[in-house]
Amino acid sequence: MAAGEMPPLSAVHVNKPLAAANRLMAAVHLSLVAMVIAHRAPLLLSAASAAMVAADLTLLFLWALSQSGLWRPVSRAAFPERLLEARRRSQLPGVDVLVVTADPDKEPALGVMNTVVSAMALDYPGARLSVYLSDDAGSPLTLLAARKAYAFARAWVPFCRKHSVQCPWPDRYLGGGGDDEDGGGDCGGGEAAAEERRRIKKMYETFKGDIEDACRKRSCCWTKEERQDHDAYVEIITAAGEEDDDRRRRHHHDEEEEEEEEEEETRMPLLVYVSREKRRASPHHFKAGALNALLRVSSLVSHAPYVLVLDCDMSCNTRASALEAMCFHLDRSPPAPDNLAFVQFPQMFHNLSRNDIYTNDLRYVFGTRWIGLDGLRGPLLSGTGFYVRRDALYGATPPPATQAGGYFSSSMLEAGELATRFGHSDQLLASLRNQLQSSTPRPSSSAADSRRRPLPRDATLVASCAYEEGTGWGDQVGFMYQSVVEDYFTGYRRFFARGWTSAYCYPARPPFLGSMPTNLNDVLVQNKRWMSGMLAVGLSRHCPLACPDLLAVSVPQAMAIAYFGFLALYAFPVLCYATLPQLCFLRGVPLFPDARWSAAAFASSLLQHLVEVSVANRRLAVRAWWNEQRFWMLNAVTGQLFGCVSAFQDLLGAAALDFDLTTKASDGSLYRKGVFDFTGCSTLLLPATTLCVLNAAALVGGTWKMMTRGGARGELFPQLFLLSYVAALSYPLLEGMFLRQDPARVPWRITALSVAFAAVLLALFG
Numbered sequence: 001m002a003a004g005e006m007p008p009l010s011a012v013h014v015n016k017p018l019a020a021a022n023r024l025m026a027a028v029h030l031s032l033v034a035m036v037i038a039h040r041a042p043l044l045l046s047a048a049s050a051a052m053v054a055a056d057l058t059l060l061f062l063w064a065l066s067q068s069g070l071w072r073p074v075s076r077a078a079f080p081e082r083l084l085e086a087r088r089r090s091q092l093p094g095v096d097v098l099v100v101t102a103d104p105d106k107e108p109a110l111g112v113m114n115t116v117v118s119a120m121a122l123d124y125p126g127a128r129l130s131v132y133l134s135d136d137a138g139s140p141l142t143l144l145a146a147r148k149a150y151a152f153a154r155a156w157v158p159f160c161r162k163h164s165v166q167c168p169w170p171d172r173y174l175g176g177g178g179d180d181e182d183g184g185g186d187c188g189g190g191e192a193a194a195e196e197r198r199r200i201k202k203m204y205e206t207f208k209g210d211i212e213d214a215c216r217k218r219s220c221c222w223t224k225e226e227r228q229d230h231d232a233y234v235e236i237i238t239a240a241g242e243e244d245d246d247r248r249r250r251h252h253h254d255e256e257e258e259e260e261e262e263e264e265e266t267r268m269p270l271l272v273y274v275s276r277e278k279r280r281a282s283p284h285h286f287k288a289g290a291l292n293a294l295l296r297v298s299s300l301v302s303h304a305p306y307v308l309v310l311d312c313d314m315s316c317n318t319r320a321s322a323l324e325a326m327c328f329h330l331d332r333s334p335p336a337p338d339n340l341a342f343v344q345f346p347q348m349f350h351n352l353s354r355n356d357i358y359t360n361d362l363r364y365v366f367g368t369r370w371i372g373l374d375g376l377r378g379p380l381l382s383g384t385g386f387y388v389r390r391d392a393l394y395g396a397t398p399p400p401a402t403q404a405g406g407y408f409s410s411s412m413l414e415a416g417e418l419a420t421r422f423g424h425s426d427q428l429l430a431s432l433r434n435q436l437q438s439s440t441p442r443p444s445s446s447a448a449d450s451r452r453r454p455l456p457r458d459a460t461l462v463a464s465c466a467y468e469e470g471t472g473w474g475d476q477v478g479f480m481y482q483s484v485v486e487d488y489f490t491g492y493r494r495f496f497a498r499g500w501t502s503a504y505c506y507p508a509r510p511p512f513l514g515s516m517p518t519n520l521n522d523v524l525v526q527n528k529r530w531m532s533g534m535l536a537v538g539l540s541r542h543c544p545l546a547c548p549d550l551l552a553v554s555v556p557q558a559m560a561i562a563y564f565g566f567l568a569l570y571a572f573p574v575l576c577y578a579t580l581p582q583l584c585f586l587r588g589v590p591l592f593p594d595a596r597w598s599a600a601a602f603a604s605s606l607l608q609h610l611v612e613v614s615v616a617n618r619r620l621a622v623r624a625w626w627n628e629q630r631f632w633m634l635n636a637v638t639g640q641l642f643g644c645v646s647a648f649q650d651l652l653g654a655a656a657l658d659f660d661l662t663t664k665a666s667d668g669s670l671y672r673k674g675v676f677d678f679t680g681c682s683t684l685l686l687p688a689t690t691l692c693v694l695n696a697a698a699l700v701g702g703t704w705k706m707m708t709r710g711g712a713r714g715e716l717f718p719q720l721f722l723l724s725y726v727a728a729l730s731y732p733l734l735e736g737m738f739l740r741q742d743p744a745r746v747p748w749r750i751t752a753l754s755v756a757f758a759a760v761l762l763a764l765f766g
């Protein structure tokens, strides 16, 4: 298929007006900030002014890094019909779906199984699709649920195919809280279809009941000790009577090609359960470790050239994503990106409220930044919902211009070298050698070959703790360890620094839907993990700004990646702005004597933010803008501040970073009402509440003084405005501490400590 012979499978469109607007706003903002700093420089005499200049310079630094990712926002389209005109479905390359789960208490089995089943029902030839489930808890409950899920999928998958169901996620489609169009409406007309739908719904109810029963029985749940200490276990899930079905089908179909193709199409995707070995003494590297174990097991079983990664709560909300992703991967003609390693889909969430007080929609990332980065060299890897080339994950470099496949240097393919990198499993090495030597990611020998075969001999070996010792896994091969944000680090080191690119595919209907935490503490803990993980990369020897390989590929991209590595540093300027103007205001010391430029720079940044939010929401979105302003400020002095502390501890070797799992089971009723849920808030919230009390006290005390004493009132107005703005933003915190009486208010211990700390600050400096 030479370029030109067939129409391109994908298109890219540069959003020129937005690009122009972004550049204009950048120019305006830069000149304003320059004026602010120039005006403050002569006042460096006082410590407070010096600190404010340092704060402004930090803001300027981060702002500068963030700019390249806004300069060329693009959108892409995929044309699966053209793909299917150009190739028969049986010629499509295989896809292995890797699903990871870690804790049946925080991640209820029913939700996990919905993800598994939805992935099995993707619109893709059954013989070329396999789903691997990693269970880090090694829970008998999950295994049992997986078997039940497979049995249900044997009815569900054909049902979705037959009726071209749009939403392959059973719970949503069958009316468990989906939107209108999902409610079975796309199942086609006719009494027979309705009957079939009723039947499948009943099967789902039984399946659900079985799992809920099993959950109630304590015997299925392991203790914490058992979870951290158990053998590896791998099972290719089958269902009773399946062998007979297969034989019958094979008997019907002779060797004729068409029928063989139909057979490939209608086959059930493979489902494999993997619980890797866990020992307390050996590090297990969290999600990255789980994914690498799945990569190895899948290499032995189906070895598909493409891999889709899904978190256990990320269900497929359309069946189209696999074909859409292939439009980019298989398109070799412009405008398809060169050297494409992965296609990233946005993370979207089903449990969002219209009044999204925790900014859980992650608009900033998936609605703005990734669109901009896509115009640079591609969005960063985002943990879930991406289709990635296996050879690129295994360490290949992009092919020389004349060749289509990933490139492995010949020395790497030598037997000794392969074993050092990939470990000592003959079976794994044999499968690697087969695939790696052929340079194109070919259609894998279809998963059909491995069908009903016994489990590969080495399956449990490659899922054992000891297997990775002394190999390249986690460093030269697979998902990267050393960071709790394995997605960010892997995307940067494994792909971008080697010259691979990515594409962002943002279809109108959300392709995947996950769940976000719905109480403040969980949200902050999650943010702290992201912030500490990325900062630990930014401050380490792997800093993107100091990576020669990446800089050689693209300096603007290095800046855009580094921006995320330093994101947590916002904590410092925000901390300054949340203490110094307050304390000075109380003393009657003006900090913004010539406020014109500061006011203009402030207004320009607010306006720019409003434009961003509104463009992403496709309407004037003032409430979303306000929610983001508020959460940004709150997160800066909680998630980002503690993120900085943890990252420094990690760098100094004082304490390793941990991966705190988010809960996918909370009800979120307060969040849906737009009320902050402070249940379980701990020290993480303390800086925010302390600063909030300080601000309120300074605002009241300072205004009082200003009115009673007179003096240089005009020069204090900018501070009065700033303090009032902060007070308005932090009102929910004040309310949670002093006005609310419900159980979800700020724990009184936190309130008391905040008041005490604020009093100390005021006594010392006020």
Ligand SMILES: O=c1ccn([C@@H]2O[C@H](COP(=O)(O)OP(=O)(O)O[C@H]3O[C@H](CO)[C@@H](O)[C@H](O)[C@H]3O)[C@@H](O)[C@H]2O)c(=O)[nH]1
Pocket (backbone or CB within 6 Å): 100, 101, 102, 103, 107, 134, 136, 285, 286, 287, 290, 310, 311, 312, 313, 382, 383, 384, 484, 485, 486, 487, 526, 529, 530, 659, 660, 661, 662, 663
């Ligand atoms: O030891 C572990 C820890 C986590 N997980 C799985 O990792 C996934 C993500 O964990 P979750 O608690 O949902 O974290 P989130 O904060 O929601 O994850 C976001 O942030 C992570 C990086 O910190 C990315 O990997 C994710 O894709 C991204 O959604 C879940 O399926 C977990 O089961 C494991 O398999 N083993």
Ligand SMILES: [Mn+2]
Pocket (backbone or CB within 6 Å): 311, 313, 514, 515, 662
């Ligand atoms: Mn999650």
